[in-house]
Amino acid sequence: MNxxxxxxxxxxxxxxxxxxxxxxxxxxxxxxxxxxxxxxYPYIADFIDASIECLKPLIAxxxxxxxxxxxxxxxxxxxxxxxxxxxxxxxxxxxxxxxxQLFAERLATTYPTFxxxxxxxxxxxxxxxxxxxxxxxxxxxxxxxFVLITLGTGVGSGIVANGQMVVGHDGLAxxxxxxxxLTPLPPRLCSCGRQxxxxxxxxxxxxxxxxxxxxxxxxQQSLLRNIPGAELSTYEIYKAARQDDEIALRxxxxxxxxxxxxxxxxxxxxxxxxxxxxxxxxxxxxxIMPSIVKSYKENVLNIYTDMPQFLISELMDKNVAVLGAAxx
Amino acid sequence: MNxxxxxxxxxxxxxxxxxxxxxxxxxxxxxxxxxxxxxxYPYIADFIDASIECLKPLIAxxxxxxxxxxxxxxxxxxxxxxxxxxxxxxxxxxxxxxxxQLFAERLATTYPTFxxxxxxxxxxxxxxxxxxxxxxxxxxxxxxxFVLITLGTGVGSGIVANGQMVVGHDGLAxxxxxxxxLTPLPPRLCSCGRQxxxxxxxxxxxxxxxxxxxxxxxxQQSLLRNIPGAELSTYEIYKAARQDDEIALRxxxxxxxxxxxxxxxxxxxxxxxxxxxxxxxxxxxxxIMPSIVKSYKENVLNIYTDMPQFLISELMDKNVAVLGAAxx
Numbered sequence: 001m002n003x004x005x006x007x008x009x010x011x012x013x014x015x016x017x018x019x020x021x022x023x024x025x026x027x028x029x030x031x032x033x034x035x036x037x038x039x040x041y042p043y044i045a046d047f048i049d050a051s052i053e054c055l056k057p058l059i060a061x062x063x064x065x066x067x068x069x070x071x072x073x074x075x076x077x078x079x080x081x082x083x084x085x086x087x088x089x090x091x092x093x094x095x096x097x098x099x100x101q102l103f104a105e106r107l108a109t110t111y112p113t114f115x116x117x118x119x120x121x122x123x124x125x126x127x128x129x130x131x132x133x134x135x136x137x138x139x140x141x142x143x144x145x146f147v148l149i150t151l152g153t154g155v156g157s158g159i160v161a162n163g164q165m166v167v168g169h170d171g172l173a174x175x176x177x178x179x180x181x182l183t184p185l186p187p188r189l190c191s192c193g194r195q196x197x198x199x200x201x202x203x204x205x206x207x208x209x210x211x212x213x214x215x216x217x218x219x220q221q222s223l224l225r226n227i228p229g230a231e232l233s234t235y236e237i238y239k240a241a242r243q244d245d246e247i248a249l250r251x252x253x254x255x256x257x258x259x260x261x262x263x264x265x266x267x268x269x270x271x272x273x274x275x276x277x278x279x280x281x282x283x284x285x286x287x288i289m290p291s292i293v294k295s296y297k298e299n300v301l302n303i304y305t306d307m308p309q310f311l312i313s314e315l316m317d318k319n320v321a322v323l324g325a326a327x328x
Numbered sequence: 329m330n331x332x333x334x335x336x337x338x339x340x341x342x343x344x345x346x347x348x349x350x351x352x353x354x355x356x357x358x359x360x361x362x363x364x365x366x367x368x369y370p371y372i373a374d375f376i377d378a379s380i381e382c383l384k385p386l387i388a389x390x391x392x393x394x395x396x397x398x399x400x401x402x403x404x405x406x407x408x409x410x411x412x413x414x415x416x417x418x419x420x421x422x423x424x425x426x427x428x429q430l431f432a433e434r435l436a437t438t439y440p441t442f443x444x445x446x447x448x449x450x451x452x453x454x455x456x457x458x459x460x461x462x463x464x465x466x467x468x469x470x471x472x473x474f475v476l477i478t479l480g481t482g483v484g485s486g487i488v489a490n491g492q493m494v495v496g497h498d499g500l501a502x503x504x505x506x507x508x509x510l511t512p513l514p515p516r517l518c519s520c521g522r523q524x525x526x527x528x529x530x531x532x533x534x535x536x537x538x539x540x541x542x543x544x545x546x547x548q549q550s551l552l553r554n555i556p557g558a559e560l561s562t563y564e565i566y567k568a569a570r571q572d573d574e575i576a577l578r579x580x581x582x583x584x585x586x587x588x589x590x591x592x593x594x595x596x597x598x599x600x601x602x603x604x605x606x607x608x609x610x611x612x613x614x615x616i617m618p619s620i621v622k623s624y625k626e627n628v629l630n631i632y633t634d635m636p637q638f639l640i641s642e643l644m645d646k647n648v649a650v651l652g653a654a655x656x
Contacts, residue, residue, distance in 0.1 A: 077631055086631050145497040159597065161496070166489045168599025169473040170634045173489075175596040178629045182508050182524065192629050196510065268503040269487065269597055271496025301506045301520050303405055303414050306498045 007069075008062045010055065011326030013126065013319055014038065014075035014099075016090035016153050019047075020319055021055050023062045024326035028137035032061050033322065042092045048102050052110055065111045071121045072328030073099060074129025074321040076154070080328075081171030083123045089191050090153055099123050122328040126150070126321050128165050128174055130278055130313075131158025133324025138314040139276050146272045148313070149176065149259070151279035154191070155199040155206075161270050177203070181262050185213070185254070201258045204234045204281050211237050211251040222247035238284040252284055256291025263292065263308075264299035271304065278313035278320060285312050335397075336390045338383065339654030341454065341647055342366065342403035342427075344418035344481050347375075348647055349383050351390045352654035356465035360389050361650065370420045372427075376434050384438070393439045399449045400656030401427060402457025402649040404482070408656075409499030411451045417519050418481055427451050450656040454478070454649050456493055456502055458606055458641075459486025461652025466642040467604050474600045476641070477504065477587070479607035482519070483527040483534075489598050505531070509590050513541070513582070529586045532562050532609050539565050539579040550575040566612040580612055584619025591620065591636075592627035599632065606641035606648060613640050 008031065013020040015038060022033035034054050041047035059065055076088040083100030085093065104121040108114075124132075131148040134140040140148070144163040150156040155177030159166040166173050177199035178192055188200035188209065200206050211224055211232060223240040224232065224247055240248035263275050275292075282288065293310050313320055336359065341348040343366060350361035364382050369375035387393055404416040411428030413421065432449040436442075452460075459476040462468040468476070472491040478484040483505030487494040494501050505527035506520055516528035516537065528534050539552055539560060551568040552560065552575055568576035591603050603620075610616065621638050641648055 086633075145501075161489050161494045161501075162492045164490045164492075166494075166598050168489070168595075169601035169636070170599050170632070172631055173473075173597060173599035175629060175631075178596045179593045180510050182510060194627070194629065265507045266597075267496075267501075268506045269501060269594075270494050271498050271501035273497035299522070301503060301522065303500055303503075304498070305414075308497070 007067050009069055009326040010059075010071040011319075011322035011324070012051075012071065012073040013129070013321035013325060014073055014078075014091075015126065015321075016076070019051065020322055021051065021058055022319060022322035022326065023058050023068070024323055028133075028323050030319065030322060032058050033319065034058055039092060044093050044097055044099075044102065047093075048106050051103070052106050056110070065107070065114045068119070070119055070328075071103060071107070072129065072325035073103070073121070073123045074126040074325040075099065075123060076126055076156070077172070078123040078125045078128075079171040080122065080124040080128070080165075080167045083121070085123070086172065124165075124167070124325070124328060125156070125158070125172070125174060127156030128158040128167065129324035129328065130156075130320045131160055131165065131324065132327045133315055133320040133322075134276055134278075134313060135160060136327045137323050138320060139311045140274065143273050145270060146274045146276060147176070147263075147266065147270065148276045148278060151202055151277065151281040152204060155203050159270060166270075176262070176266065179262065179266075181258060183258050183261075185210070198258070198262050202255055204279075207234050207237065207251060207255050207281055208232050210254050211247060214247050214250055214254075218247075220247060224248060234281040234284065238287070241284060241287050249287060252287035253291045255281070256288040257295040259288070260292040260295025261299045264296050264301070267304050267308065268301055272308050274309035274311050276311045276313055278316065282312055282316070335395050337397055337654040338387075338399040339647075339650035339652070340379075340399065340401040341457070341649035341653060342401055342406075342419075343454065343649075344404070347379065348650055349379065349386055350647060350650035350654065351386050351396070352651055356461075356651050358647065358650060360386050361647065362386055367420060372421045372425055372430065375421075376430050379431070380434050380438055393435070393442045396447070398447055398656075399431060399435070400457065400653035401431070401449070401451045402454040402653040403427065403451060404454055404484070405500065406451040406453045406456075407499040408450065408452040408456070408493075408495045411449070413451070414500065452493075452495070452653070452656060453484065453486070453500070453502060455484030456486040456495065457652035457656065458484075458648045459488055459493065459652065460655045461643055461648040461650075462604055462606075462641060463488060464655045465651050466648065467639045468602065471601050473598060474602045474604060475504070475591075475594065475598065476604045476606060479530055479605065479609040480532060483531050487598060494598075504590070504594065507590065507594075509586060511586050511589075513538070526586070526590050530583055532607075535562050535565065535579060535583050535609055536560050538582050539575060542575050542578055542582075546575075548575060552576060562609040562612065566615070569612060569615050577615060580615035581619045583609070584616045585623040587616070588620040588623025589627045592624050592629070595632050595636065596629055600636050602637040602639050604639045604641055606644065610640055610644070
């Protein structure tokens with residue numbers, strides 16, 4: 001019986017800029033949501049306080065804590081096995097932070113009369129959460145083997161094999177952004193301290209860097225030359241590409257080449273039914289995707305004659321990480 | 329009840345040189361085995377004929393076909409989903425060969441009075457079969473997330489995540505040998521037609537090539553200079569390394585560096601509890617393994633503080649692929 005105590009879950013998308021809280025129903029509809037600025041809280045205790053204050057009216061709107069069956073959090077370097085955040089480079093808290101436990105404890109003191117024994121708080125990697133969302137509510141419905149690749153501040157990934165998330169022995173698997181790739185471009189230093197990670201070329205920052213490098217390599221005219229360096233973004237490059245700007249088009253083509261080549265190698269690992277792409281830069285999918293597919297075909301091992309699908313997330317306009325986290 | 333009809337299985341290790349048939353009991357003991365030369369049969373029908381002739385006395389020794397519950401085959405490019413061999417580069421049969429079906433049909437005509445409805449013939453990738461063997465009978469007992477890497481004519485791999493083989497959407501996943509890797513060495517042409525695959529450096533042939541390249545790069549004395557090129561093998565390099573030959577030692581060190589770096593990147597994918605190495609060149613594990621571990625530590629993303637185990641197969645002296653195939 002679908003009792004009022006299990007109608008909703010809380011999904012949390014903890015990102016480098018914003019932390020978004022959503023109340024999600026069983027069909028993947030977001031009843032209500034709100035957010036706080038992640039970087040405003042250098043101390044984790046203050047972050048938890050602010051999160052609870054943000055959540056209270058949302059929980060009230062859902063009909064009270066009794067209407068909520070659990071809470072899922074997607075965060076960079078979130079560890080499903082331990083519930084801890086492990087030294088996330090783009091977040092203010094260093095070392096290992098037992099985030100799931102901190103939330104569970106604060107919810108227990110905030111709602112002392114509620115029976116919390118059946119209420120679970122689960123944490124996972126943000127990209128894994130997005131993959132869960134895609135599998136439950138999006139482009140990967142019915143798939144058992146697929147890879148979700150998120151392009152954003154970094155490049156994340158969620159890998160599903162045999163219908164299950166691959167989280168690995170320590171709960172930290174699925175970081176394709178930190179596979180070092182062969183490219184025609186010079187190796188770039190990654191925020192992780194290593195060189196040549198996929199993320200250095202295909203994150204939003206990496207794509208902008210490619211545009212900057214291309215601009216520097218030629219005196220060719222480009223709309224991008226009119227944009228001050230600090231304001232150059234994948235969105236500006238996208239707008240220029242829509243006006244047939246050659247440097248902008250070449251930037252997305254190079255991005256797609258590197259992604260397609262990485263997908264080709266990744267096929268030798270898990271041979272997925274689909275690669276699903278998500279994130280701001282994929283607004284430019286009309287320019288990136290053909291290049292991904294072309295490069296994949298040129299680079300894949302010849303036994304993989306059965307082409308995977310290359311898809312855009314179906315949840316780009318919704319908050320897939322909130323949905324995915326809620327489905328934890 | 330353990331009836332006589334289910335005491336044994338047939339395990340088949342179909343390799344580029346030999347095809348080994350073994351009768352295996354439930355504890356992983358090989359009751360008896362025999363082999364044929366794979367390359368002697370350019371036509372698949374002749375290969376099946378020879379296989380059945382080789383199997384007949386083994387089956388008789390097991391107490392007849394009634395004592396055998398099924399047959400598992402491990403072969404390069406073996407597809408678990410379809411039972412077909414897909415254009416294996418080191419085998420004589422081109423295109424797609426429905427090997428599981430061919431064996432099932434020939435067994436049915438060879439033993440017409442036997443009820444074949446419960447007798448299954450299953451095929452998988454040779455490295456996947458080895459991983460199954462390792463999980464059931466060897467170094468990976470009790471593990472849910474590990475990677476088996478086989479060094480031989482090529483470099484193969486079997487990936488287990490969440491306790492299940494990762495075979496992918498098309499049954500062909502787990503070909504880490506064809507991930508293209510960053511190395512200090514010049515890119516080498518792979519038998520697959522691509523450049524810089526792990527296999528070109530870390531297969532038996534790749535290791536010999538490294539020794540040849542090192543010999544050509546210096547006039548330093550080496551025991552390996554006394555060996556005619558065609559006779560140079562990983563075993564000869566191993567013998568020289570045991571006599572402190574610097575080129576031989578350097579050859580294994582470089583091999584380990586490339587493997588360790590590849591394992592470091594692969595940890596970002598499935599974060600395994602262990603990497604298990606198998607195959608002829610690992611006889612030299614005393615020289616290769618320390619270099620693998622050192623290179624892994626130098627190259628792994630810093631969130632993976634929980635070191636995986638680097639293990640040698642426990643089934644090196646047994647036929648792990650026969651055991652694994654039997655456990656299919």
